[in-house]
Amino acid sequence: MEAGKGESMRASDRAYRTLLTEIQDGLLPAGAVLGEVEQAARLGVSRTPLREALARLAADGLVVQQSPRVTVVSDVDADDIRALFEFRRALEEAAARLAATRADPAEFAELAAEFDRTSLRGEGREHYYDLIARFDAALDDAVDNIYLSSALRTIRTHLVRVRRLARENPARLSASVGEHALIAHAIAAKDADLAAHATHVHLHNALTNILASLAEARTEPGAA
Amino acid sequence: MEAGKGESMRASDRAYRTLLTEIQDGLLPAGAVLGEVEQAARLGVSRTPLREALARLAADGLVVQQSPRVTVVSDVDADDIRALFEFRRALEEAAARLAATRADPAEFAELAAEFDRTSLRGEGREHYYDLIARFDAALDDAVDNIYLSSALRTIRTHLVRVRRLARENPARLSASVGEHALIAHAIAAKDADLAAHATHVHLHNALTNILASLAEARTEPGAA
């Protein structure tokens, strides 16, 4: 579907992908120490490509040099999430405005229609996340700005982790579909202000839900 | 003042700093091919740290893999600059808003006063760029958002190159001081809307000036 297959890549790419996935999925929790020799042996690559992978993860902000000698998986607390969403709001509002100006209306009208349909039938997570991914891709394509796209990609990388920490409930998922439908409609209608403000609203709701979910999880840490 | 000295750094850092400076100063022009062995020999380091330096430059967007085999200094044309400023506007407007909310008013009042003073006496480029740098640092500090700060740092890295391409004239420099004064005053007054809109205006003027300067340079490429 998207990028190259697992076997034909360079060792450094495989190491990066593997570590990225493991961090996003929580297999490598925040604070986990990533020793070079240890990880190189585990992933079956030598230290050279592994170091390259760690450097990329550090550039992404998923890994941090705790001390000059030890690299750890970065922590994600509520303040981090708030900061991430401040950044995200700035970028996605700008992206929505630009898309409203430049996008092919037909494409976003089609996406809007799909969001509307999905909103009626209560489809599963799978379908929802897939649709979101297509919407994001269309947005990136319409905005046509490598700086913006690159920054958005980084954000999405972090969001995968955040979503894992804060399980979104079905009600929120459903509401999110509706919010996306509005954004898509606004872009299709070339209404930049509406697109930006709808994005603002969407991100506000998403953040609120995530922080609430996080607070909940802290009070009742029973469900493993 | 800022980062570590030249002699005590790691070889990879030295290579990165050197290449960065050379690209920003135009010694390595757009399109210049950066062979690993060649650059490693030239900079007096081995290929391993040099590769790390190239990877960082690639992450910054200053270097690009033209083909799977050849890495070149990235090009900067008018469209790139427009895209950069779209991105910059999104981030700096957001930063201005956040600073207006969070900054210590006294600090920005002081900066505003300095801009006002600089505006009266026609100080040189040196003083101007130094003051801007202090303003940027204060903004970063006030915003207190690692994602935003990190993205702004990347932008500033690119801006050094852009400034080189488009020589800013004294009139523009003077106007820019005034615009900065207004932004600083707005932040000190905790007026988020004014801070954001003044930033918008400032970036619009800066971009217009740069693009005009670029068009000029293309018609009369005489002055070496």
Add this chain to the structure above:
DNA sequence: CCGTCGCTCTTTGTATACCTAGAGCTATCA
């Protein structure tokens, strides 16, 4: 018994040797 000095061992940073793949050239065949 506690503090400090020094050693060792681990871990990162760097250099280099090896491997592989692709671009370009040449020679041969149609």
Add this chain to the structure above:
DNA sequence: TGATAGCTCTAGGTATACAAAGAGCGACGG
């Protein structure tokens, strides 16, 4: 004469060997 197949050679990708520095521990002295 043109095209193609094969070869060579270069440059990147990977593995490994080497160097240096810091943390942890132990022994010795006060």
